[in-house]
Amino acid sequence: MVSVRQGDIPALVAGLTFMIGGGLIIVATAINSNPTRVAGFIALTAGFAILAIDRYRRQKIPPDA
Structure with missing residues (x-):
């Protein structure tokens, strides 16, 4: 089981937000828009x-005891 401390949540949210956003941009521009x-x-x-x-x-x- 994965243990998530309260201090780790901002980094997890930021990382997943960038990854989801980047993936959506790539899918949305699949037709023809190289810079995007x-x-x-x-x-x-x-x-x-x-x-x-x-x-x-x-x-x-x-980790804290």
């Missing part, structure tokens, strides 16, 4: 980065 599609990929990548940085930060800091 690039923005979608940037947002998607930013979402992955936020979640990865948060996961790394949580590994470095031991």
Whole structure:
């Protein structure tokens, strides 16, 4: 079971928001709009980065007892 501390919620929300938003932009511009599609990929990548940085930060800091 995944344990989520209260301090982790903002990073999770931000990461998932960027990933969902980027995915929606990519799907919405599937016809032909390359600059907008690039923005979608940037947002998607930013979402992955936020979640990865948060996961790394949580590994470095031991959880409160």
